[in-house]
Amino acid sequence: MAPGRRERLTRARVVDAAMTLADDGGLDGLSMRRLAEHLGVVPMALYRHVADKHELLDAMIDRVFAELTDPVDPDWARALRARAQSMRGALTRHPWAIGRMETGTPGPANLAHHNAVMGCLRAGARLPFWDAVHASSLLDSYVYGFALQDRTLAGDIPAEAARRREVVVADGPAALDAYPYLVEVADQLGRHGYDFAQEFEIGLDLVLDAIRGLRPVGETAVEGAGGPASREPGPAGG
Amino acid sequence: MAPGRRERLTRARVVDAAMTLADDGGLDGLSMRRLAEHLGVVPMALYRHVADKHELLDAMIDRVFAELTDPVDPDWARALRARAQSMRGALTRHPWAIGRMETGTPGPANLAHHNAVMGCLRAGARLPFWDAVHASSLLDSYVYGFALQDRTLAGDIPAEAARRREVVVADGPAALDAYPYLVEVADQLGRHGYDFAQEFEIGLDLVLDAIRGLRPVGETAVEGAGGPASREPGPAGG
DNA sequence: CCGAGTTGTGTACGGCGTACACCTGTCGCG
DNA sequence: CGCGACAGGTGTACGCCGTACACAACTCGG
Incomplete structure (x- = not known):
């Protein structure tokens, strides 16, 4: 050798x-x-x-952040959409990461990502500081939360729907009447299937629309929009 | 004895x-x-x-679902809000649960909760089936995702903000320039604090508004609204 | 009062993370 | 070329973990 x-x-x-x-x-x-x-x-x-297993996990998490694309789209909403999609992609590829994305010491890729998102909202969407915080919180929550559910149900949805139905039935003979809306969901999902990617888009659109709604209508430009500068008090006193 | x-x-x-x-x-x-x-x-x-530790965890998760309140408010939006708040409360009390809420075999309390949410959306908000699915997905994603972030950052936010700043600085002398928006966040949060409960409300309002937007404006009532009945094809062929 | 079934016990096994002392291969320097 | 130092790989060992299996003790219907 x-x-x-x-x-x-x-x-x-x-x-x-x-x-x-x-x-x-x-x-x-x-x-x-x-x-x-x-x-x-x-x-x-x-x-x-x-150093130990914990540090290894931290390093793995930052690798996940490092997989995120860094779109250069001048349209802030399209850029945020691309970031969200890329995050969902990464979390789908690495489902083990979801529960730990915001745990432990943030690595450089993590910092870069969150900085870029705030940049989109502040400089791109020209949101006041606290509105940008709200928007960032909403967007992150949605993406993480969706991935969390996606992860567990990602398998064969019709089969899963059928299984859930079994669970309900096993609960007692009257259970089907007790959970009529769940039965409907199981039936419809069993019949038509369920596309997580498309569901993600729909929710993402709603979230981005909500963020757009934070912008003062008719806002045109100028004023501290080029960089960070606080203009309002915080949402509360901690 | x-x-x-x-x-x-x-x-x-x-x-x-x-x-x-x-x-x-x-x-x-x-x-x-x-x-x-x-x-x-x-x-x-x-x-x-x-049976084993896994089954124990499943039982614990259903206990968390069992803690959720079952509001009787006739206003569907208020009812959903109350459910979301109660879910956040439960997840704050039991942070260990977040990563596993939708894993494993769903217990009866889990089924009851999701059935009730779909009920609010179908019978209360009178949403068509697939819109109700979208709304439920969005709402759940937001609540879970928020709790996920809340969990890790729940401590002393000003201190955490300062720590993050340290992390950034440790990254190199030029790091402060590299992450200007993060620096702003750390400064503002350090100065004004951060109230997770209030942040949750703000995002929740945006989500509920988005769900309201799914309702055909001017919708008045009638037609299959009293119970489940599908009216549309699925979102995709899964 | 007894026999059967349920409930708690003791022992043991293989796997885990990792502390600590040791060996070994590599490379800078005389 | 030789050698000393040191980073990188090894071997052994400890105390945890989940839990299989055989057994003891308690409970209760007859």
Whole structure:
């Protein structure tokens, strides 16, 4: 075997392999020992490159943020839409990430993303500071929340609808009458299917419209719009 | 010691204790062994009342759904608002639940909740079936997503803002220029504080307004509004 | 009072994260 | 070329974890 019969371990290689393992097998399937084996190395070797499992997870999260596209669209709404879509894509590829996106120490890609969103809202949409905060909160909440639901129900929806129906029925003979609206949902979804991507778009449109509604109508331009500058008091006193 | 010198173990008692442990200490702090000790019992005793840890978690989740209030307000928007607020309250009390609300087999309280929401939208707001689905998806996504962010940032916001600023600065001397909008956020939040409850209300209003916008204006009543009945094709062929 | 079934116990196994001491391969420098 | 230092990989070990399995003790209908 030539010089270095095995590729030297790197922090990057460790994080890469960890993401691969998590992508198929979930976070439960990711153990330091399995990760080490996957890399052809003894478990403790990993600790030369990450402080502990927690730090590894933080690094993985920032990798997810790093996958987000950075659109240059001058239309702020289109740019936000692209960011939201790219976030949903990343969270669909890495469902294990959802519960931890805003946990732990934020990495640089995380910071860059949130900075860019605020930039869209402040400089692009010309929103006053606190309106931009509200908009950012609403948008993030929607995207994260949607991904959260998407994640679990992402499988075969007609089958899942049928299964849910079984659950309801198992609850007792009168259950079908107790949950009439759920029965309708199960029936319709079973019949017509359900496209998460399209559902996401519909909600995203509603959210973006709501953000548009924050803009003072007839606003034209000028005034501190080029950069950050607060103009109003906070929403409350903490 | 009288008959049964120690209260008999019950599934309910097990789930209760598990929620207490999870409420302070998070899911990581909840182990079958600690739970058993907390109940003054040997670990394996728990397995007479829950099949395994997974089933225990499912039961805990349905307990969270069971905490939701069931408002009787005839105004559908007020009812939805109350439900959303009560969901946020429950998720704030039990932050460990957020990532698992829609995972695993849904329990009866879960079913009842979603059935009630669809009921509000179909019978109350008189939305066509697919609009009700969109509205439900949007509302749930917002509430879950908000809770997800709330959970991690729930601490002392000014301190957190300062910490974030440190993180940014640590990134390099030019970082403050690289993330101007984040710096603004950190400064403003540090100065004025941040009230999650109020932020939630603001976003919730926007979401409810958006849902109101789904209603055909001038709609008056009648037609299948009293109960489920599909009127349109699905959003896509899934 | 007894026998059966339910409920709690003891022991044990394999897997986990990781502390700590050790070996080894690599490279700068004389 | 030789060697010393040091970063990077290893081996062993500890204390947790979830839980399978066989057994003991309590409860209760007959």
